[in-house]
Amino acid sequence: MKQTAVRRAIWRPFLLAGSVLATLLVWGSDQAAVRVEPTDSVGPRTLEKQTETAVIRDYLQAWNSLSGALDQNRVDLLNRDFVGTAKEKLVETIREQAKLGIQTRYQDGKHDIQVVFYSPEGLSIQLVDTVEYDMQLLDHEKPLRTQHIRARYVAVLTPTEVQWKVRVFQAEPE
Amino acid sequence: MKSKLTFLLGLIWVAGTHLAGAQTSGLRLPKTVQAGTPFSIQSAGSGKAVLYIVGPAQVLRRDVQLGETISLAAGDLHNAGHYTVILVGGSSTEDGAFDVTAAQPAALSLIAKPSRLPVDLHGGISGVAYIFDTFQNLVLQPSHVSFQLAGVAGAPQTRTVLTQNGVAWTKMNSASKEGAAQFVARVGNIADTRVIQQVPGDPCSLRMNVRASGQRLAIETEPVRDCSGNAVPDGTIVTFTEIYNGGEATVDVPLKRGVARTEMPAYEGATISVATGVVMGNEVRWGKE
Numbered sequence: 001m002k003q004t005a006v007r008r009a010i011w012r013p014f015l016l017a018g019s020v021l022a023t024l025l026v027w028g029s030d031q032a033a034v035r036v037e038p039t040d041s042v043g044p045r046t047l048e049k050q051t052e053t054a055v056i057r058d059y060l061q062a063w064n065s066l067s068g069a070l071d072q073n074r075v076d077l078l079n080r081d082f083v084g085t086a087k088e089k090l091v092e093t094i095r096e097q098a099k100l101g102i103q104t105r106y107q108d109g110k111h112d113i114q115v116v117f118y119s120p121e122g123l124s125i126q127l128v129d130t131v132e133y134d135m136q137l138l139d140h141e142k143p144l145r146t147q148h149i150r151a152r153y154v155a156v157l158t159p160t161e162v163q164w165k166v167r168v169f170q171a172e173p174e
Numbered sequence: 175m176k177s178k179l180t181f182l183l184g185l186i187w188v189a190g191t192h193l194a195g196a197q198t199s200g201l202r203l204p205k206t207v208q209a210g211t212p213f214s215i216q217s218a219g220s221g222k223a224v225l226y227i228v229g230p231a232q233v234l235r236r237d238v239q240l241g242e243t244i245s246l247a248a249g250d251l252h253n254a255g256h257y258t259v260i261l262v263g264g265s266s267t268e269d270g271a272f273d274v275t276a277a278q279p280a281a282l283s284l285i286a287k288p289s290r291l292p293v294d295l296h297g298g299i300s301g302v303a304y305i306f307d308t309f310q311n312l313v314l315q316p317s318h319v320s321f322q323l324a325g326v327a328g329a330p331q332t333r334t335v336l337t338q339n340g341v342a343w344t345k346m347n348s349a350s351k352e353g354a355a356q357f358v359a360r361v362g363n364i365a366d367t368r369v370i371q372q373v374p375g376d377p378c379s380l381r382m383n384v385r386a387s388g389q390r391l392a393i394e395t396e397p398v399r400d401c402s403g404n405a406v407p408d409g410t411i412v413t414f415t416e417i418y419n420g421g422e423a424t425v426d427v428p429l430k431r432g433v434a435r436t437e438m439p440a441y442e443g444a445t446i447s448v449a450t451g452v453v454m455g456n457e458v459r460w461g462k463e
Binding site: 044066070085088089090092093096097100102104106116117119120121123124126128135137139144145147149151154156168169170171172173 | 205206224226228229230231232233234235253254255256258260262267269271273275276285287288300302304306310311312314338339340341343345
């Protein structure tokens with residue numbers, strides 16, 4: 001009896017570490033791999049590290065919002081991260097999806113981001129993202145097809161009171 | 175055993191490549207389409223099917239007849255982006271992809287900063303122009319943008335810049351003469367204009383004259399101008415300071431019609447100085463030397 005208790009005590013840290021590792025792996029699998037090109041030559045305004053971090057964080061968060069909004073056909077999920085033309089176009093897509101009974105599930109897997117322009121007055125920042133993602137189409141909740149996509153997105157972000165929001169979001173031929 | 179395994183793997187590979195070919199063999203798509211233009215998709219086979227054209231920017235669903243050309247009219251697909259095409263027939267599903275690119279420039283968004291600045295400032299005005307087509311797609315094809323800053327005097331400043339990823343920017347100098355300037359960005363016959371107010375800069379030199387006026391001193395500046403000769407705006411505060419026998423008196427006076435006037439007590443041997451902002455003027459010693 002005493003031996004069993006000792007064995008349990010020995011294994012407990014390993015079990016705990018194992019479960020933490022497993023949790024991290026599961027959590028990690030949902031996170032896209034992100035690579036950001038060096039921003040030393042971005043201009044004309046100097047891009048401070050803090051600004052760069054905030055822009056990348058808010059841009060990736062925008063992908064999450066987009067994914068949830070298009071999956072659930074919920075326009076309100078776009079409010080946090082999109083403004084202007086980008087938001088208007090996504091709203092239009094969601095309304096059309098809802099009308100047709102369609103859902104689309106976007107799962108971004110890999111981002112290769114390059115900040116290409118930071119305007120002199122600091123009011124807009126542009127980045128180009130070569131992104132890989134899976135898109136699953138559902139018609140009346142029936143999955144039809146999942147396609148792995150690699151596309152080059154151009155995004156323009158503008159600052160708001162507390163964060164950067166995506167104003168232009170557009171894929172272009174690679 | 176080994177040969178059986180090789181055969182099985184080979185079979186899987188052949189079946190895999192065949193299926194992959196079948197997915198796209200019947201569906202003929204354009205590689206790129208210009209936003210808003212009509213285009214067609216060729217399908218193979220027979221029977222009814224549903225065509226989906228899906229992207230974050232737009233989504234379409236059509237009931238189609240396999241084997242026929244599927245036509246999409248002008249304006250059906252107007253948002254630039256990457257689109258996935260899925261054709262679901264009775265027994266098979268095919269897919270493919272294509273891109274929609276922006277149409278010709280039709281709108282220009284000019285951000286000009288600041289809207290008000292001092293005269294004679296090198297590179298003081300910045301202009302950023304984003305180019306859009308008629309469907310509000312960012313035009314990523316390079317275009318020449320002409321920036322022009324035309325003020326109240328002198329020749330206009332002009333720069334031509336090629337867009338990169340749909341954006342062009344420049345910096346301009348403010349003119350030496352105060353007044354409103356028109357800042358215009360132009361692509362072809364599309365233009366956007368902003369007004370930049372150019373105001374006089376800091377006073378360049380400051381001089382005052384002091385004379386006796388009864389028991390007091392009448393003090394008056396000469397017309398206060400910036401280094402380009404523009405009159406400094408009325409309301410600008412000028413400070414007169416008088417130091418006498420260990421005492422000090424200070425008077426702040428706003429400029430009125432370009433000059434500042436005041437009266438101060440007349441103390442023998444007093445020193446009177448004048449300043450505005452960070453600019454110091456002349457100093458006058460009153461009375462006995």
